[in-house]
Amino acid sequence: MSFISIGDLSRGYALRTQNAEIKARLSRLGQEVSTGLTADPAARLRGDFRALGAVERGLKVMDSYDLATKEAAFATEAMQHALGQMNEAAKKLSGDLISAGNVLSAQSVNLIGAEAKGWLDMSVAALNIQAGGRTLFAGAATHGPALASGADILNAVKTAVAGMTSFQDVLDEVDNWFDTPGGGFETSGYLGSSIPVGPVRLNDRSSLTLDVTASDPNIRTVLKDLVAGALLSDSTLLGGDVLQRRALASAVGERLLTNSGNLISLQSEVGTAQARIETIRTENSASRQMLEFARLDMLAVDPYETATELKAAETQLETIYAITARLSRLSLVNYLR
Incomplete structure (x- = not known):
């Protein structure tokens, strides 16, 4: 029977890579849980930003109208x-x-x-x-x-x-x-x-x-x-x-x-x-x-599903830290004892 061993350097690199990936996922999921919106609009919209662009433009126009009505209200007062x-x-x-x-x-x-x-x-x-x-x-x-x-x-x-x-x-x-x-x-x-x-x-x-x-x-x-x-x-x-x-x-x-x-x-x-x-x-x-509802419909995430994913990612990160800590304590001297 043959065995394929992984060297310490390779193992450390693999753990660091996993660590970075999970941290990135934690950051994304944390943002989504706090905002309620997807952190990756491109993936959600499959690269088609036309509808979202129209909604965002509408909201910018509404900003200008809000300012105009405030100024008009102040002037008439x-x-x-x-x-x-x-x-x-x-x-x-x-x-x-x-x-x-x-x-x-x-x-x-x-x-x-x-x-x-x-x-x-x-x-x-x-x-x-x-x-x-x-x-x-x-x-x-x-x-x-x-x-x-x-x-x-x-x-x-x-x-x-x-x-x-x-x-x-x-x-x-x-x-x-x-x-x-x-x-x-x-x-x-x-x-x-x-x-x-x-x-x-x-x-x-x-x-x-x-x-x-x-x-x-x-x-x-x-x-x-x-x-x-x-x-x-x-x-x-x-x-x-x-x-x-x-x-x-x-x-x-x-x-x-x-x-x-x-x-x-x-x-x-x-x-x-x-x-x-x-x-x-x-x-x-x-x-x-109406525009905000349309934007929310395009970009909103399921809060329960996102919170579940966030918890799973935290568990994965804790597991990697535990494995890393255990591997760091391994040595030939301890094995021979």
């Missing part, structure tokens, strides 16, 4: 807040102006004019708000302010009404400054673009255009009333005539009370956009879930 601040300014100031019109004190008129000036500055700042580095109320000119500062607008209107002695003349001139095509507001007040900002794609089927600008007639109407009220902060307006200044305060208060409702239609328009964004966000979430 900021726009809603700005319009709300203007509406609040108009409502609070209208009552104070009407009250000032019934008071003989010139000092009271001056004070309400200073209050109106503060509300004007706040409203202009609100309309110059930015979200994500883009000015929201400036149309396509998203990199600069939508309006000149409240102080600059007020000074320009002050120059236009200088020397007038009738409150109605002042109101008419304020209207002209704001409403005349190519007039003061369009040339030096509104700094944005007449071109609306382009639509934002929120998914494969829907896009959204937020084209409300600071030059919108509803916004412009409230702005000019705020400016007319802020003119009262100048005690020399209308030659200092208290009766004319009181009449101006009453007229502006009445106009603000009426025109503040114009902002509600814009708030409703922005609110409709907000509701649409939420609907699209829900649709996108459902589409993402």
